[in-house]
Amino acid sequence: xxxxxxxxxxxxxxxxxxxxxxxxxxxxxxxxxxxxxxxxxxxxxxxxxxxxxxxxxxxxxxxxxxxxxxxxxxxxxxxxxxxxxxxxxxxxxxxxxxxxxxxxxxxxxxxxxxxxxxxxxxxxxxxxxxxxxxxxxxxxxxxxxxxxxxxxxxxxxxxxxxxxxxxxxxxxxxxxxxxxxxxxxxxxxxxxxxxxxxxxx
Numbered sequence: 001x002x003x004x005x006x007x008x009x010x011x012x013x014x015x016x017x018x019x020x021x022x023x024x025x026x027x028x029x030x031x032x033x034x035x036x037x038x039x040x041x042x043x044x045x046x047x048x049x050x051x052x053x054x055x056x057x058x059x060x061x062x063x064x065x066x067x068x069x070x071x072x073x074x075x076x077x078x079x080x081x082x083x084x085x086x087x088x089x090x091x092x093x094x095x096x097x098x099x100x101x102x103x104x105x106x107x108x109x110x111x112x113x114x115x116x117x118x119x120x121x122x123x124x125x126x127x128x129x130x131x132x133x134x135x136x137x138x139x140x141x142x143x144x145x146x147x148x149x150x151x152x153x154x155x156x157x158x159x160x161x162x163x164x165x166x167x168x169x170x171x172x173x174x175x176x177x178x179x180x181x182x183x184x185x186x187x188x189x190x191x192x193x194x195x196x197x198x199x200x201x
Contacts (some may be wrong), residue, residue: 005030005048005049005050005127006029006030006031006032006048006049006050007024007029007030007031007032007049007050007051007052007053007119007123008031008032008033008034008040008043008044008049008051008052008053009021009024009031009032009033009034009053010033010034010035010036010037010039010040010052010053010054010055010058010063010066011035011053011055011058011084012035012036012055012058012059013055014035016055016084016108017033017035019110020053020110020115021033022112023110023112023115023116024053024115024116024119026116027116027119027120029119029123032049036058036059036060036061037058037060037061037062037063037065037066038060038061040052040054040061040066041061041066041069041070044066044070044076044079045073045075045076047075049079050079050080050123050126050127051079051080051081051082051119051122051123051126052066052079052080052081052082053082053084053119054066054067054081054082054083054084055083055084055085056083056084056085056087056093056097057085057087063083063084064083064093064096064097064100067081067083067097067100067101067102068100071100071101077101078126078129079126080103080122080123080125080126081101081102081103082102082103082104082105082106082115082118082119082122083097083102083104083105083106084106084108084110085105085106085107085108086107086108086109088107089107093105103118103122104118104122106118
């Protein structure tokens, strides 16, 4: 996420936009505003949006419609969204919102302290996630480039020393004595042993 990424506040009431901007101002983040779903989508698709505060019920394109569209696009599907509603608890709305991966559903009127806490956590977590993804992509590119260079070095070595491709003859292993001491002596060895015993007597 770019360092100049902003929080986009979307509501069709001017007084609500002003109240939300005032509540979030102490965080020091860049804030943007939109008064409808269409305008919100245009700003999101331009990039540089790191979090949405999105009213559920707006004329035309609703907040849920905005989220549904965002989740279908790779570039916007992971942007955290906080939905805002002033119509009280609604089980159907809650189920639909969280099924779309909404980070939170907040009831109006807004508690400024609670809202700042949620926004700070979600915005910073999203920034860390994107920074980590960027580092992983850089490491993969570095490892891939190093592997290709290493493979070229090996191919050059084989061209310079073609005789090394031939397998070297293996040295046969020495024959080891039988590990089982109970193996009987051969017949000739046994006869020789009996003659020695007779000579002693």
